[in-house]
Amino acid sequence: MFTWNYRTIKFVDEAGNTTFQVYEISYNEAGEIIGRDLLPTHPEGETLEALRFELEQMLLCLNEEILEDAKIVYTKHDWGSDEPSIPWKEVRRELGLDE
DSSP states (O other): EEEEEEEEEEEETOOOOOOEEEEEEEEEETTTTEEESSOOOOOOSSSSSHHHHHHHHHHGGEEEEEEEEGGGGOOOOSSSSOOOOHHHHHHHHHTTOOO
16 A cells, blocks of 8 residues: 655756756655656646646645655565566666756
């Protein structure tokens, strides 16, 4: 069983430029981070009320501690597969996002 919420992640590029983005973060039963979405979250809803609720939930993450991309520690999680997990930095490198 795992849970998730929206969290703000701070990114700093090689030139020292800072950006903040909202991601869905997954946690294990102990509250440790076990993963995040590949791309930042974007709000959507089938109605204006649903969209408003989604945006309000996203805004709540601004009250939480900001996560720094380079310092996030991911705890190993048994996703029910024998396949080894791939570290986030390796995924980014394979996709050509970090060169």
